[in-house]
Each structure stands twice: as structure tokens, then as C-alpha cells.
Amino acid sequence: MTFEQLDLITPILKALQERNYKEPTAIQAQAIPKILAKRDILGSAQTGTGKTAAFSLPIIQLLHTEKNNHKGKLAIKSLIVTPTRELAIQIDENLAYYGKYTKLKHAVIFGGVKQGAQVNELRRGVDILVATPGRLLDLINQGFIKLDQIKIFVLDEADRMLDMGFINDIKKLLKLLPSKRQSLFFSATMPDNIVSLAGKILTDPVKIEVNPVSSAAETVKQKVYYTNKSSKKDLLFHILENKEIDQVLLFSRTKHGADKITRNLKSKNIQAAAIHGNKAQNHRQKVLTQFKEGAIRVLVATDIAARGIDIDKLQYVINYDVPEDPETYVHRIGRSGRAGESGTAISLCEPEENAYVKLIEKLISQKISVVDKNPFPQTDKPMTALEKKEFNKEKQRKKQAFFANRKRSR
Template sequence: MTFKELQISEPILKALTNKKYDKPTPIQGQAIPVALAGRDLLGIAQTGTGKTAAFAIPIIQQLCQSKSERKREIKALILTPTRELAIQIDECFTDYAKYTNLRNTVIFGGVNQRPQVDKIKQGTDILVATPGRLLDLIAQKHISLANICHFVLDEADRMLDMGFIHDIKRILPMLPKQKQTLFFSATMPNAIASLSKSMLQNPARVEVAPVSSAAETVDQHLYFVEKPQKSDLLITLLNQQKDKSVLVFSRTKHGADKLARILNKKGIGCEAIHGNKAQNARQRALTNFKSGKTRVIIATDIAARGIDIANLELVINYDLPDMAETYVHRIGRTGRAGNNGTALTFCSPEEKAMVREIQKLTGKKLNTLSVPA
């Protein structure tokens, strides 16, 4: 299948060709025709599956085809949990709408609002926003949602993790009843399933099947270790791998913070990122990690979705995840773009059942290594 076969209009096709995008990803192939038909959509997909294009392309195309003669006003709203995601989504809209006359703007907290307000006043068709800054600018009468035709709620489960569900429930009544809603989440906990039902009208459900085979370019190894000895093993391994960028997965926010304190005391520079960290603190930690200023980052599963680093060499599962599919997504952070990567997993006695689940899902036996003396 090609983008042309999805009935994408020429200006967008030209932009995609320039970016060397030739074939749609599975989520794009399923979601674009549904969205172009004007239906509401429930999309279940991880970051990195190409879902931004799955909603951006149909929105751009529909806005270009709209015969409205109204002055330039916000017709599409994309709500996303973090500054870094908002910036990435806005950049995608800029790329795909390059050969159209549409304007897009991004707003987020943690920075001076004046440049953002000035841009909105110049007129914008598509607004990408984080919830807090959006509510602030609505309260100050800088933004009206009265003319929204397309609404996207992105990373809904991460919104829940970061405590934004209350903000979303404040925003929803401000939107027109007649609109297209596209709802995306990587997982569907009860609170998110309930929210989706309240927002969507007869939606099409589009799901990218969880990846069952781990990346072939990732060497996977397993250490059987008692829980109290995990931090000592981590320190030993990090001292052996001093030239590598390392992403360490913790199951809980508290565990991530505790581990960061232990490592920093041992002279291993690291930062923790999770939903309780302020947005600018997470952004700073990611910037430091990408630039090499910080060598080790400790993350919870949801916070790690913002990490997309081409040459990440080592992932360590300090704690095993609650679901086998999550393990596959974790180790997929390394071994990207044809590069080789390594994934090391620490397994305490109570976590052995999850290792069996992982091996069953991937069809691959993890290579057991001896714990260094």
C-alpha cells in the first residue's frame, strides 16, 4: 500500500515524498481512511508507530477541502501531555502542511506565554497544546474553542499518569458538540476506556497489534539476582560500560528516584524521569541525555515514551514490567535504525513468572549470565 492509494491529496503527497516517506505504517494504513471519512476514531498504538501522521494527514486534508470562508481561526485542536510531544507533533504538522496555506501553532507551559499569544493573534488553523497552558490562555480570553471541527486527544493513558484527566474534563465541555474526535492511547486502563466512551460517537477502533518479536538487532541477556543486590549489580555493570548511554527501567516513580540517588552517590551521573517530574525538568533531563551530558537515565514505562535516541546502546530492565509486551517495547528503544543494541534484565525470584511470559511471547530464550563477583 502507498500513500497515494490512501487518497492523499497532492500537496501532502509532495511533502511526504520530500521527507522520503513512501509507505504508510500499519496504524496510518488503518486510521487515515477512517479519519478522512470523518468518523471518530479510537486508536490503540505506542509512540513510534507513526500515529502523528495517522491523525495529522487527514486533518490537513479535510481542512484544505473545507469550503469555509471564515477568517482564520482554530479549527483543529491536538491535546498532548508534554512539551516535548507537543513540539514533535507541531513539527510534523509543519512538514505535512508545507505546500498548503494552513498555519499551525504550538503552546505549552514552562516558558513565557507572550510569543505564543502573539502567534495565535496572527491567526492559526491548527493548535497543538498541553492542557495547563491551554486552560490558562482560554481563561485569559486569548483562545476560543468555538470553531473546532477536529479534536485529537493523544497519549490518553499518559495524561492519566501525569494527573491531567481533571484538566481534560474541564476542556471537553468547551468544545462544540459537532466535531470529529480522534482518541489515542497505548493502553486502555478502566479510567481511559470510560473517558473514551464519553467522548466518542460510534468510533472505528484501530489497533496496532503488540509487537511479539523483539528486535533482531538486540542482544538480550538475563541476570538472576536477589532484589536487595540489584543496585550493586547495576553499579558494577555501569562502571564496566562507561562509554555507553544507558536507559534503565524502573517499575515505579519512587523506585526511579531512589535509584537515581544511589547512583549519584556512587559518582554515576544520572537523572530520573517520570510523571511526577515537572515538564521542564523532564525536558532538561532528556536534552542532557541526548547530548551525552548525562550518561544514564532512569525512567518509568510511560515517561520513557518521549525517548527516541537513534544510537542508544544499552537498555537495562532493573525491574521487570507487568506485561510481556511492555518488555518488547522497552528493549526496542535500542538496536534502532540498523544499529546493534544490548538489553540486560535483572530478575529476582518473584519475577521469574514474567520471564517465562516474555520468552513465550518472543519465542526466544533469554541468555543467562553469571552475576559478576
């Protein structure tokens, strides 16, 4: 199938040709005709499947056609809500690519930065608005945004939205939207709370499920090094001695861990930078740009900060910490091997994470290849239940002591 067969208009096809888009992905082929037919959509698709284009292209076409037929005051006609700044910016960039030969205006708003520039753009008029929930409700309350003209509403990455505690914001937002609208709901997973939320948003939706989260991308080669917690740093240095690994997205479980890993890498003269929730937005965007341009070799990220990062032809993902949630693993490695390109995912597994690897293998229904040529093999044993209990108690005691000392020093 080609994009021409999806009845897309010439301005969009011209933009797609410039981006070298030749054939639609599965979710694009299924969703675009239904959205153009003005149906509500309940979509389940893992990262890297082309979901953003699946809803952006038909939205641009519908609004472009309407704008040409009806001249009038500019008002927000489509609202796309997404959980993170990075994902919001990525969607806005894609709207710029796909809609460059239309006269539609779009804008992106998110928290963590001053609102002045965003408000000025809204005042100039916007057809499509991409937003994170907090900043959106804030600007609505200040009177800068009205949603009474919304015709198409998109809730993207709904599962991550709920994980990040945005459920009350979404409920408030739903009350402000026109009851007569087209709604598009996308989520990588469909647990009961997501299905319940979808039921409040959608009317007679078309259900589309592509590459469920249990399936890891076939284009990604998966490897695991079994090592000790104390050896992870040295093992990482050993892996990065391979100069072919020239661009790496590395995942850390915590913000503190991301900063520590970055310091360790820099001490070995490896260009590295960290992005996580404690980093300012302008820093995160600067680092992401440098990574895309090749100035930074290793981008160290936490899961929330990495959601929405889309790097063309990214080949390597390293799990410095194996995630407890196997679905998180699938999302992580899906950052490589996108759009048919090949990729490699490497996990560094300490004894306490052995069980997490087994859960991942169960979810994806395949064994992860174990690297035998490992100069830092796993020799420690996982803690017993009693040892783990004592370890956690001591960890909590140290944490409380740290905050108590900091409070006394103020």
C-alpha cells in the same frame, strides 16, 4: 503499499521523502484513508507504531485543503490533547516536519513554564493546537483560547491520561467542543473506563487495532539478569563497561531512585542525567536534547516522564527496576527497536521482582532470555508475606518520622 497510494497531497509527500519515510506502518495504512474520509477513529496501538503520523498527516491534509478553499480569520481548527509535556512537544515537532510545505500554523502549550510565550503565539493565530489538559483549561478560562471552530479533535494516549488523573479535565473539555466535529481517540490499552470514555467522544467510529500491548516488538531482543537488590548498582556498572552500549534509556520506578542512580553513574564518570516530574521543563528539554545529540550516555527516567520520548535508532533500554505492571514493561522496551530498527532491552531483577518477570512473560507469551554470565547472581530469597508486611510497616514508620522531623525543623 506506499504513501502515494494513500492519496496524500504533494506537499506532504515531499516532506515525507525528506524524512526518508518510504512505506506506511500498519496503523498509518489503516487510519489515514478513514480520517481523510472524515470518519471518527477508535485506535488501539502500542508505542513505536507510527501513531502520531497516522493522525497528523490526514489532519494537515484536511485543514490545508480547507484553508486553500476558504479564506478567513485564523482560528483553531484542530485540537490535539495529550498527557505529558514531552509527548506534546514531540507531536508539535512532527507537525512541523510533515506540514513544512503547507501554510498551516501550529503551536504547543503545556504547564510548568510561564505562559507568556505560549499566549503570544496563540494571539498570532493557530490552525492546529497541541496541548496538555491543565494548561489548556487554564488558558481557556483566561479567555485566550476558544474552541468553537474545532473541526478535528484528537485525544492521544487516553489510558495514560486517565492514569494521571485527567478524567475530570477531559470531561470539562468535552463540554466546550462543538458537537459537530470529527474525533480521533487513541489508547494503547482498552480497559472498561477507556471504552466508556470513547463512547462519549466518538460517533460511529472505525475501530483500528494494531500490535496490541500484549505483543512486544519483534525487533527488540529481551534479556534479564537475576541479581540482588544490593548488587544492582554494581551490575549496572558491569553492563556499561561494554562501550558499544553508547546510548541508554534507563527506567527507575521513582523520582528519588532516578536521582540516586544518576549520582551513582556520575561517580563513575558516566555521563548521565535524570528526567522526572520534579524537574523543571527547561531542564527536561535541555537534557533530552543532549541525550539525542550524544552528550549524555544514560538518560534515567520515570515512566511518566519517558512517555512520548522518541529517539531515532535508540538501541538500548535498561529496566533498573522491573515494573509491577507488565504492560508498562512493553511500553518501556518499545522505546527501542522503533520503525524496524533493532533494539535490546535489559532488565535487572531483584528477588522481590521475580514475580513481575513471570507476569511479563505471561502477557507477551514468551520467555525472556536469562543472562548466565552474571558476576552478581541472585542469591537472596524473596521475602515471605509476613516479612513483606513488617518491611512495609517499618518503611511507613520511617516515612512518617521523616516528615515529622522536617515539620519540626521549619
